[in-house]
Amino acid sequence: MQAPSGHAPSFDAEKIIADRARAIDASGIRRVFDLAAKMANPINLSIGQPDFDVPEAIKLKAINAIRQGKNRYTPSQGIAELIGPISRGVTEATGWPEPAVMILSGTSAGLMLAMFACLNPGDEVIFLDPYFVMYKHLPRLIGAVPVSVSSYPDFRLDAKAVEAAITPRTRMVIICSPNNPTGTTYTAAELESLAAVVKRHSLLLISDEIYDAFCYQPHVSIAPMLPEQCILLKGYSKTYAMTGWRLGYAAGPKAIIEQMIKLQQYTFVCAPSPAQYAAIDLLHSSAVDMTGHIDEYRRRRDMMVDGIKDLYHVGDPRGAFYIFAQAPGGLTGTELVQRAMAKNLMLIPGSVFSDRDTHFRISYAAAQDHIRQGIAILRELAQQAGA
Numbered sequence: 001m002q003a004p005s006g007h008a009p010s011f012d013a014e015k016i017i018a019d020r021a022r023a024i025d026a027s028g029i030r031r032v033f034d035l036a037a038k039m040a041n042p043i044n045l046s047i048g049q050p051d052f053d054v055p056e057a058i059k060l061k062a063i064n065a066i067r068q069g070k071n072r073y074t075p076s077q078g079i080a081e082l083i084g085p086i087s088r089g090v091t092e093a094t095g096w097p098e099p100a101v102m103i104l105s106g107t108s109a110g111l112m113l114a115m116f117a118c119l120n121p122g123d124e125v126i127f128l129d130p131y132f133v134m135y136k137h138l139p140r141l142i143g144a145v146p147v148s149v150s151s152y153p154d155f156r157l158d159a160k161a162v163e164a165a166i167t168p169r170t171r172m173v174i175i176c177s178p179n180n181p182t183g184t185t186y187t188a189a190e191l192e193s194l195a196a197v198v199k200r201h202s203l204l205l206i207s208d209e210i211y212d213a214f215c216y217q218p219h220v221s222i223a224p225m226l227p228e229q230c231i232l233l234k235g236y237s238k239t240y241a242m243t244g245w246r247l248g249y250a251a252g253p254k255a256i257i258e259q260m261i262k263l264q265q266y267t268f269v270c271a272p273s274p275a276q277y278a279a280i281d282l283l284h285s286s287a288v289d290m291t292g293h294i295d296e297y298r299r300r301r302d303m304m305v306d307g308i309k310d311l312y313h314v315g316d317p318r319g320a321f322y323i324f325a326q327a328p329g330g331l332t333g334t335e336l337v338q339r340a341m342a343k344n345l346m347l348i349p350g351s352v353f354s355d356r357d358t359h360f361r362i363s364y365a366a367a368q369d370h371i372r373q374g375i376a377i378l379r380e381l382a383q384q385a386g387a
């Protein structure tokens with residue numbers, strides 16, 4: 001019915017929000033940030049990105065690219081000068097003879113485009129709990145069904161547990177090693193077992209290897225074990241501390257990457273041009289050596305684990321920059337984090353990354369001094385909780 005002229009019906013912006021947006025509950029993490037906003041100079045062990053800056057050589061390349069006018073759209077799949085070396089690098093690392101490669105606006109874009117390209121409504125996606133938050137929420141955006149498989153208490157990759165969760169609607173399995181939020185790295189034997197399951201059931205495997213540089217022993221990838229049914233996702237965000245530059249890449253079967261490129265054309269359009277130019281040669285550049293930073297992160301991991309392992313169950317974190325510790329004395333993860341916040345220590349409750357609320361995530365992407373103070377507070381909290 002038409003409203004009488006001069007009396008347009010009132011527009012309620014709340015009412016137009018779609019169910020898919022409403023279905024995403026970001027309240028857990030928001031509560032943490034709301035609490036944090038009230039803290040003056042917190043000891044912040046909640047951060048999901050490196051605390052060092054982008055190496056100077058990369059900054060200069062980006063600045064030069066901008067000055068040289070590399071400021072326009074690039075081809076949807078990315079610039080050939082970057083795709084070439086990445087392709088060769090992927091072949092070297094995986095043995096895949098001719099991987100299709102596309103450049104992404106971050107690994108996040110790869111997760112989204114792979115799901116958009118391969119999932120129909122009702123299709124199921126399996127991943128381990130605890131999980132990176134997007135694995136649970138992105139499938140829902142397209143009406144697909146996230147299926148989490150518990151990896152508690154030790155956060156290992158159990159291929160049998162994954163196989164038990166497979167149904168006729170399962171299309172995709174996502175793994176992340178080194179893992180956010182647990183810091184676990186999967187062994188070759190675990191990956192081989194999973195690869196066999198994925199092959200047996202003709203599934204697509206997404207291997208999110210964004211933390212591959214932060215691996216405190218040689219990194220093992222599942223990609224060489226699945227030459228025909230794996231999308232390998234890698235990113236520059238964490239390795240070079242350029243989370244705000246939005247750059248990553250996907251490699252995998254041509255038929256799927258082509259669809260992802262088509263979808264990119266109508267969504268992200270292309271990855272940021274100056275960032276792409278800055279990343280040329282990075283894979284093989286001796287000018288940008290990150291080993292000093294990685295060694296430092298290993299020291300911080302050791303410091304944190306050694307500082308609390310007699311009082312907290314911490315698993316076996318060998319990568320990324322996270323420890324997923326169990327709250328002591330029967331506390332929930334949220335309760336432990338609230339008590340920590342009251343002492344000026346910022347952490348993230350495990351319920352943000354999990355269907356359970358028994359753990360909390362510690363990030364050691366922080367100065368040693370803050371790690372030392374964090375350890376002291378965590379020890380005090382465990383003792384108060386009677387651990």
Ligand SMILES: Cc1ncc(COP(=O)(O)O)c(C=O)c1O
Pocket residue numbers: 048105106107108109132176179180208210235236237243246247248
């Ligand atoms: C496991 C995992 N995958 C993907 C991403 C997304 O990273 P980006 O989009 O910056 O490449 C993150 C960021 O925190 C992550 O932890």
